[in-house]
Amino acid sequence: MTETSLSSPTVTRFDGKVAVITGGSRGIGKAVADKLIKGGAKVVIGDILEQEGQATVDDFNKNAGSKVASFIRTDVTKYTDNKALFQHAESEFGGVDIAVLNAGIVSNCDTLFSPLDDDLEEKIFNINAIGVIKGAKVALLHMAKRGGGSIVCTASLAGLYCLPFFNAYNATKHALVGFVRSCQHLPDICNVRINAVCPGYVETDLLKNLVDADPSLAISICNPRVPLEYVVDGNIMFLSDTTKNAKILMVLPDGPQFSETPELPGxxxxxxxxxxxxxxxxxxxxxxxxxxxxxxxxxxxxxx
Ligand SMILES: NC(=O)c1ccc[n+]([C@@H]2O[C@H](COP(=O)([O-])OP(=O)(O)OC[C@H]3O[C@@H](n4cnc5c(N)ncnc54)[C@H](O)[C@@H]3O)[C@@H](O)[C@H]2O)c1
Structure with a gap:
C-alpha cells in the first residue's frame, strides 16, 4: 500500500466536459455531480429514484442559472437503459467525457442463509458489479468515438477487505476491483482511463437504510466514518490526473491511500x-x- 496526496498533479476545472453519473440522485453520486458542475462540467444523472433525481438536477440548474444538468430514469442492470443514458448525454450536451459508475445497493448483502431464490441472489450482483461493467462498456463506445475519456467506479473497502456478514456485497465489490485492475491497456487502445475509489463507511442513506432494515448490523459497522468530501476528492483526482489508470484508491477516515495490485507469486x-x-x-x-x-x-x- 502506498500513501498518496490528492494535491498531486490535479486540475479541478472541467469546463466543456460532460459527465454521466449513475446513482447520482443522492449520496456520493450527487456530491460528485455537484463538484463537477462547480468545476464547469455538464452532468447527466441516471438513477431509478426519479423524484429525487429530478429534484437534484432542478436544484443544480437553478443554482447555476442555466442548464448544467439533466436526469433520465436509468436502471443500470439493463443495457437498454445504459445506452439511453449515454445517448441522452450526447443529445443534451454533445457527448460524454466522464462516467462515474456509482449506483449500488447493500440490501440483502448477507445471503448465506437467505431463501434459495434466483432473483434475490442475483440482484446485488446485477446492480453493483454487472451494472458497472455494462455501464463501462457503453461508456467506452461513446468515449472512444469522442477521442477519449475517464471512468471512475465506486467500489468499496469491501472490495479489498471483507466486512463480516456482507458476503454478497464483498463479492460484488471484489469483482469491480478485479475488473478495473484488468484494464491496464485501455488508454493505449482508446485513450480511456478507468479507476476505482474504495471508500470506507460514509454516512449516506445506504448505511442508514441498512441499519433501519436490520438494527443488529449496526454493531458490525461502528468503525470510524469517512467524510463524504474525501470520496468526492478521490473521484476528482482520478478524473483530472491523466497518469492514473487501472488504479484502486482506498478512501479512509484519515485520507486516501492507493492499494497496489499484488505481485504474481514467483x-x-x-x-x-x-x-x-x-x-x-x-x-x-x-x-x-x-x-x-x-x-x-x-x-x-x-x-x-
Ligand atoms: N455509504 C457507504 O458507506 C459506502 C461505502 C463504500 C462504497 N459505497 C458505494 O458508494 C455507492 C453510492 O452509495 P451511497 O452511499 O451514495 O448510497 P445511496 O443509497 O445514497 O446512493 C446509491 C444510489 O444508487 C441508486 N441505485 C440503486 N440501484 C440502482 C439501479 N438499479 N440503477 C440505477 N441506480 C440505482 C440509488 O437509487 C441511489 O440513488 C454505492 O455503489 C455504494 O456501494 C458506499
Whole structure:
C-alpha cells in the first residue's frame, strides 16, 4: 500500500466536459455531480429514484442559472437503459467525457442463509458489479468515438477487505476491483482511463437504510466514518490526473491511500511464461483496436 496526496498533479476545472453519473440522485453520486458542475462540467444523472433525481438536477440548474444538468430514469442492470443514458448525454450536451459508475445497493448483502431464490441472489450482483461493467462498456463506445475519456467506479473497502456478514456485497465489490485492475491497456487502445475509489463507511442513506432494515448490523459497522468530501476528492483526482489508470484508491477516515495490485507469486513465473507475456504485450493493443472498431461499427449499425 502506498500513501498518496490528492494535491498531486490535479486540475479541478472541467469546463466543456460532460459527465454521466449513475446513482447520482443522492449520496456520493450527487456530491460528485455537484463538484463537477462547480468545476464547469455538464452532468447527466441516471438513477431509478426519479423524484429525487429530478429534484437534484432542478436544484443544480437553478443554482447555476442555466442548464448544467439533466436526469433520465436509468436502471443500470439493463443495457437498454445504459445506452439511453449515454445517448441522452450526447443529445443534451454533445457527448460524454466522464462516467462515474456509482449506483449500488447493500440490501440483502448477507445471503448465506437467505431463501434459495434466483432473483434475490442475483440482484446485488446485477446492480453493483454487472451494472458497472455494462455501464463501462457503453461508456467506452461513446468515449472512444469522442477521442477519449475517464471512468471512475465506486467500489468499496469491501472490495479489498471483507466486512463480516456482507458476503454478497464483498463479492460484488471484489469483482469491480478485479475488473478495473484488468484494464491496464485501455488508454493505449482508446485513450480511456478507468479507476476505482474504495471508500470506507460514509454516512449516506445506504448505511442508514441498512441499519433501519436490520438494527443488529449496526454493531458490525461502528468503525470510524469517512467524510463524504474525501470520496468526492478521490473521484476528482482520478478524473483530472491523466497518469492514473487501472488504479484502486482506498478512501479512509484519515485520507486516501492507493492499494497496489499484488505481485504474481514467483512460482507462477517461468522463462516460457515471461516470453508469452512479452508476445501478448505486443498484440494486445492492435487486437484491442480491431475489436473496438468492430464494436463501434455494431453500435452505430444498431441506430441506423
Ligand atoms: N455509504 C457507504 O458507506 C459506502 C461505502 C463504500 C462504497 N459505497 C458505494 O458508494 C455507492 C453510492 O452509495 P451511497 O452511499 O451514495 O448510497 P445511496 O443509497 O445514497 O446512493 C446509491 C444510489 O444508487 C441508486 N441505485 C440503486 N440501484 C440502482 C439501479 N438499479 N440503477 C440505477 N441506480 C440505482 C440509488 O437509487 C441511489 O440513488 C454505492 O455503489 C455504494 O456501494 C458506499
Amino acid at each position: 512460482s507462477m513465473i517461468s522463462e516460457a511464461s515471461e516470453k508469452s507475456t512479452r508476445e501478448y504485450a505486443k498484440t494486445v493493443v492492435p487486437d484491442g483496436k480491431e475489436k473496438l472498431a468492430k464494436a463501434l461499427q455494431n453500435y452505430k449499425n444498431e441506430y441506423h
